């Protein structure tokens with residue numbers, strides 16, 4: 413493994429949890445066998461945010477496009493997912509994926525949903541922008557190319573985990589998808605980590621006045637010079653929902669500025685998708701990995 417310098421700050425142990433601190437790591441940039449990704453995780457769970465590097469797709473999808481829904485050749489997407497899974501440790505055949513609609517629908521999934529959307533888009537869960545599970549070994553994926561991928565993990569008093577992957581574009585953010593995800597997880601336990609992945613930054617997210625005003629109303633200070641700070645709004649929504657600030661990790665990687673990522677805007681609407689993927693490690697995974 414070729415560890416590159418850290419991206420973002422390392423999250424401190426969450427104060428909220430108190431009684432049994434679950435160690436949370438910051439977001440790290442990693443590369444293996446040509447595949448590059450950012451990674452975070454804690455005791456028993458892992459989150460991966462892919463880049464565009466290390467896959468087999470061509471043209472606007474070059475190279476690590478993970479979506480069957482954007483016009484790329486399916487066999488290339490399958491190979492890209494296989495490559496990412498192989499170097500990061502999730503089961504590509506078990507992936508659960510939603511057909512995202514910029515809404516606030518969050519599906520709670522279990523063993524019966526294993527592989528929904530893993531091999532094609534047709535079997536992905538309809539009208540779903542968030543996925544949540546307590547099932548070990550079931551990787552949840554949201555696909556993005558500017559929108560904000562957020563991964564949240566919660567630990568119950570009995571030590572069991574729940575994780576969620578949330579897709580938050582500007583519509584979903586204003587509609588409260590992160591708040592909704594945190595609420596669902598807090599029914600189970602304390603939030604141990606929330607990771608805001610690579611997405612379009614306050615440097616680049618130019619919006620019309622209507623959108624700007626809507627953000628300014630809901631999250632004062634997030635609208636500047638015609639641009640909206642989705643990162644700031646996401647962090648505020650998470651902390652307003654009860655996530656301790658110390659548990660939040662922000663990638664601070666702008667998909668439009670940073671050539672490592674696909675960007676719907678920079679690439680004029682024709683691009684591949686990177687993904688935020690989270691899973692609870694199966695018992696057999698052990699803790700022998702190098703995370």
Ligand SMILES: [Zn+2]
Nearest residue numbers: 615616666669
């Ligand atoms: Zn930017």
